[in-house]
Amino acid sequence: MKKSQRVEIKKILLAQIALSGDGLRLGRLNASLGRIDADNFGECFKCEQDIPFAVLKTCPERIICDKCLDKAED
Numbered sequence: 001m002k003k004s005q006r007v008e009i010k011k012i013l014l015a016q017i018a019l020s021g022d023g024l025r026l027g028r029l030n031a032s033l034g035r036i037d038a039d040n041f042g043e044c045f046k047c048e049q050d051i052p053f054a055v056l057k058t059c060p061e062r063i064i065c066d067k068c069l070d071k072a073e074d
């Protein structure tokens with residue numbers, strides 16, 4: 001992920017943390033914020049492919065890609 005994209009995702013995370021109440025999503029958002037500077041941030045936890053930037057923009061707490069999410073729901 002490009003540095004500029006990382007900066008953008010970080011802003012989105014901070015904004016969403018401010019807006020979200022307590023709960024599961026807040027925990028996930030905070031976890032993503034803690035990993036934002038990691039080399040593998042934005043990669044799928046399962047298959048290690050990059051999660052599309054557009055997906056991360058709407059869902060910055062995502063840690064798995066659409067493909068693996070589909071499989072998980074089978």
Ligand SMILES: [Zn+2]
Binds near residue numbers: 045048064065067069
């Ligand atoms: Zn995946």
